[in-house]
Amino acid sequence: MIEVEFQILIRKNGKLFLRSSTVKLLREIERRGSLRIAAQELAYSYQHTWDIVNEINRIASQPVVIKQRGGIRGGGAKLSAYGHRLLDEFNSIERTVQTFSKKMNAEINF
Amino acid sequence: MIEVEFQILIRKNGKLFLRSSTVKLLREIERRGSLRIAAQELAYSYQHTWDIVNEINRIASQPVVIKQRGGIRGGGAKLSAYGHRLLDEFNSIERTVQTFSKKMNAEINF
DSSP states (O other): EEEEEEEEEEEEEEEEEHHHHHHHHHHHHHHSBBBBHHHHTTTHHHHHHHHHHHHHHHHHHSSSEEEOOOOOOOOOEEEEEHHHHHHHHHHHHHHHHHHHHHHHHHOOOO | OEEEEEEEEETTEEEEEEEHHHHHHHHHHHHHHBBBHHHHTTTTOOOHHHHHHHHHHHHHHSEEEEOOOOTTOOOOOOOOHHHHHHHHHHHHHHHHHHHHHHHHHHHHHO
C-alpha cells in the first residue's frame, strides 16, 4: 500500500521555526505546565527540551514559552499568548493538510 | 517573514519509499543515464547513490532503476517504465502541493 504523507515545516526568515516534533513539545508544555514533565512524557532529555525551547524563543524574537522559576513544584513553564496563537495556527494548518492529504491519497496512482 | 513548507514523503507499507532527495537522484539518473555522473552532479558519494538505488528497488519490489553494465562509458543506469511512472506521479503531487502551499501561505496568520 502506497501512501503520501506531508510534513509541515514553518520557517521564519528562512530558518526552521516549527515542525511536528517541536509543536508536540509545545502541546505537552501547555498540558503539563512543566518543562521537566513534558520532557519525561516525550522521553527527551531535560537539556534537549531546554535547547528546543531556547531556540524557538530566539527565532520568534519574543517569548513562546515562559519559564516560571520557584513555586511549590519549581521549574514550571507555560505558553505565552503568542505561543498559544502559534499552536492554534499550527493545529489549523495541520487540519487543512489532513483533509488535503486524504484527498491526495484517494487520487494517487502509483 | 513566516512561511509554511510541505515535505512530501511517499511510504510503501509504512516504509519510507520516496522523498525529495531520492526523487532528485532519480531525476538526475534519468537526465544523465549514469549513476556515477548523477552522483557527481549531486555531490553524493558513488556508494551513497548505490545504497539509495538499492533501497528504492528493494522497497518497490520491482526495479525502479536499471543498471546497465559494460558499454563504452560503462556503469550506465536508467529508469524502468515503473521508475518513470513513479517520477511522473511524484512530479504531479509536487505541483499540486505547490498550489496548495501558495494558497496556505496567503492565508496563514502567525
